[in-house]
Amino acid sequence: MTSPAPLLAVQDLRVTLNTPRGPADALRGVSFALARGQTLGLIGESGCGKSITALALMGLLPEGARAAGSVRLEGRELLGLPEDDWCRLRGNRLAMVFQEPMTALNPLQTIGHQIGESLRLHRGLDRAAARAEALRLLERVQLPQAARRLDAHPHQLSGGQRQRVVIAIALACGPDLLIADEPTTALDVTIQREVLALITQLVEEDGMALILISHDLGVMAETVQRMLVMYGGTVVESGATQDVFSRLAHPYTRGLFAARPRLGMPRGTRLATIPGRVPELLDLPAGCPFSDRCAHVVAGCHQSMPPALPVSDGHAARCIRVGELA
Template identity: 85%
Template sequence: MRAPGRPVSASPLVTAQDLRVTLNTPRGPADALRGVSFELRRGETVGLIGESGCGKSITALALMGLLPEGATVSGSIQLEGRELLGLPEDDWCRLRGNRLAMVFQEPMTALNPLHTIGRQIGESLRLHKGLDAAAARAEALRLLERVQLPQAAQRLDAHPHQLSGGQRQRVVIAIALACGPDLLVADEPTTALDVTIQREVLALIAQLVAEDGMALLLISHDLGVMAETVQRMLVMYGGTVVESGTTDAVFNRLAHPYTRGLFAARPRLGLPRGTRLSTIAGRVPELIDMPAGCPFSDRCEHVIAECRRALPPAAEVAPGHTARCIRLGELPW
């Protein structure tokens, strides 16, 4: 069940408009994002879902100003009306870890193996809040206790390799929350964890977001995580949002064929032994091989010639629920 949060703000905190990112590849420039648009408000939890290679992590990196070297980006990303694209790196550094924070999917690579946990949590506190070493250490302990890390006081002087995967992820969450960010981006934060720890970490993130009233962008490939954690969801494929709406609306009417394919492929309890899971035919194409029209056209069982001509516009399924499919009115549901 999704954790209740503070009331959602009426005005957007973050606005992405027609966001486009092109990456350099050995085969030439490739479009990683193709006109992605969405809004995030304070107190709102939004999920970004899709297969690997669909553009989820590139969207997160664009929001954080961490795109790969040589990437070209156009469109707009605004934080409370302030344009972020084109900012000098010094300005991005003042935002990252302060107003914008990110929880990465692999905590062992996100943490510095040479520094203690206390020092790594305290770094952003000293940098952004001006705390001295003693005050930063005291605040680091409070944060570790808040993320429910066992034996928090003893962990301050531990190094990352001395902690379990779940404990390291709690440390990464503590670092992200240290300065009270307005936006928390969680990129597959439970990928490296076992199932029981996954649930604990997701519940912890939901609780902390609700308490602080920040906006959460949760990236996942797991529909079950979306159903339990976020209020609104964006389904991505081929570098664009193919369906978006409230989580309840999307699950009640799976409008886009890709969303239906994801839903049909989920594991379910109670199936007879030997039952094969449904799959989506084919695989996500390389960025440089993306079709000119609907990005899902090469894998869609409902494709017609018109699907391959141009990227379909977002059509309204119901108020606040849209999908990019020219056959919305024809497909049974």
């Protein structure tokens, strides 16, 4: 019996951006598949390609960017679609929770109007029906005093409340795929946990697929079933979350894990760091993109991009020394 086709299938996705110094490869052969109800995490430092991946999946790449490879939604190729077709998908079958809710919301329009906009556009609801559904959505995302918030503007809400509004907008039309890009940035720890728990609950209830972008390993451990560790525009390690955490196979993943803060550390303890910093896209070294920062580098690391080598069933890492290190 053959397994059903995945909801989302990404194959060899490549994105080239125009920069003042010339064309730069922002994504270099990203591949993964995601079924309904599955959760996937993208993790890595800023500049590793996580958000560009999300923007490519939403058809929101910067002007002049070039995408190649394949992105299929239930077998339908999305790369190269006309903008009108993208507009019918965004907010309807594909939805995104952006990193900063204050910039994602229109400061001049009320909360009720902004939630109702996609309902009127994609579901054909009239103004009264869209307002009633907007109220139901605000109550579903547990926004306090939801009825009063319908006529409020974004600046009248707290950061956590604005993020709940953005989630309500994303869920309005019952999307098949929800992408959450650092959805808890700038929120305090208690509100972060509430927002993540809310997203997880809603995904489970609706059977959506979820792509969660974060730099927080703890968030990944608690939220997603599988994870992709990204560096230099490529996936350097992938696998079931539990497998990746139990057997850190790539030196970059190890560096991220070692640098995490932990409860109970003595006061004044310095966190471990990964030496150097993420290079500019045009300055990536030849071969393994992490080679200039890696403590385990050998001459072969500079020769060519390492292939994804198996660590265990469904768990792979792009490192020529994976057999020794894992």
